[in-house]
Amino acid sequence: MxxxxxxxxxxxxxxxxxxxxxxxxxxxxxxILTQASNAKWQAECASCHMAYQPGLLPERSWRKLMAGLDKHFGENASLDPATAEEITRFLAANSADRSGNRRSARIAASIPAAAVPLRISETAYFRRKHDEIASDIWRRAKVGSPANCQACHQAAEKGDYSERNVKIPR
Amino acid sequence: MRKTSILFALPLWAGLSAAAAPEQILRDLEAEARRDSQTFTAFSAVRGEQFYRTERAGVDGGKISCASCHTADPRALGKTRAHKEILPLAPGANRERFTDPAKVDKWFRRNCNDVLGRACTAVEKGDFLAWLLSVK
Structure with a gap:
């Protein structure tokens, strides 16, 4: 006993x-979003904007985005084919629908199966999480647009989008 | 003598990449300009500055120039449309500028397309670089 x-x-x-x-x-x-890294992804994507983590969009979105770099949100961001292929592989392997990360999985789940969003800010998950942000906040000089994650998410570049690390600039 | 010491010093700070001095890139552009145009004599910093500041019609209907992102002063920090800082363009303020021919090609290819809607000629690129080198 x-x-x-x-x-x-x-x-x-x-x-x-x-x-x-x-x-x-x-x-x-x-x-925290999965901290995968790739030197070419960092060098190429982050020369114009924050290197958005691959876990922020599903694979189909990354593939479409990488196939249209010559017209990338109104700018020519074209790459040589070898670099583009390496970055595409990296993004696909760590994408929202493949990373296994919880936040990434929720982003992926918020996108209808037939939709292929190119902007993270188009996803229902993003919109739901930012629904309290008034439009004048997005337009503040230190913010500018929803593309500028680290304006408010101070540890965005480390994949940390938690609410306790948010500080909205005046 | 001075030129020699610069050439030897270059790999020390530029690492193992295919580094070149901006002056070498300018000489390569000059050779290209001569091939393209039989009337070419020399690059002009005055034309380069004008080129940098000229506003053109952008794709979104607004005006766009090199200065839109690189600011009126190429020695200053610029900003991309996605709010990322751009390090100074003038080699006098940023010694890594115009030292990597592949990078120079890449950015001329992209930005000429965005600002002019076409590729830049060797004369335009050379004038542009001649002006940037003259800005101290």
Whole structure:
């Protein structure tokens, strides 16, 4: 009687601790977008804007975006074919529908199957998360547009979009 | 003598990439300009400045010039339309500018297309660089 009880307690303790650790790690990790990196992605994409994490859009969006770099939101952002291919591979492999990250999965789930958004700000997830932001805030000089994540999300470049790291500039 | 020491010093700060001095890039553009035009004599910094400041019709209906993003002073920090800082364009203020021929080609290709709606000629590029080199 005594012995099975000890084993049961032990099993429970180990199980609970393991579960706690796992859920703790999972919880922390899920708040932060997966930190995948690629030197060409960083160098090419971040010369004009923040290097938006691949986990912010699904694979089909990245493929469409990378296929139209010569007309990239009104600008020519064309790349040599080898560089474009490497970046596309990196984006696809870590995309919102493939990264396994919780926030990424929610972004992907908010997009209708037939839709291929090119702007992160077009996704229902983004709109829902920013529905309290009045249009005049987006237009402030230090913000400019929804493309400027790190204007408010101070750790955006580290993939951290948590609410406690938001500071809206005046 | 001075030229020699510059050439030897270059790889020290430019790393192992195919580094060149802006003056070398200017000489290459000059050779290209001579091939393109039999009447070409020399690049003009005055024409280069004018080119930099000339406003043209942008794709969105507004006016666009090199200065739209690089600001009126090419020694100053600029800003992309997506709000990212652009390091100074003038080599006098940013010694990494015009040292990597592939990068120079890439940005002329993109930005000429955006601002002029076509590729730039070697004369335009040379005038532009001649002016940027003259801005101290």
């Amino acid at each position: 005594k012995r099975p009880m000890q084993i049961a307690v032990l099993v429970f303790t180990v199980g609970a601790t393991g579960g706690l650790l796992a859920s703790g790690g999972e919880k922390e990790g899920s708040k």
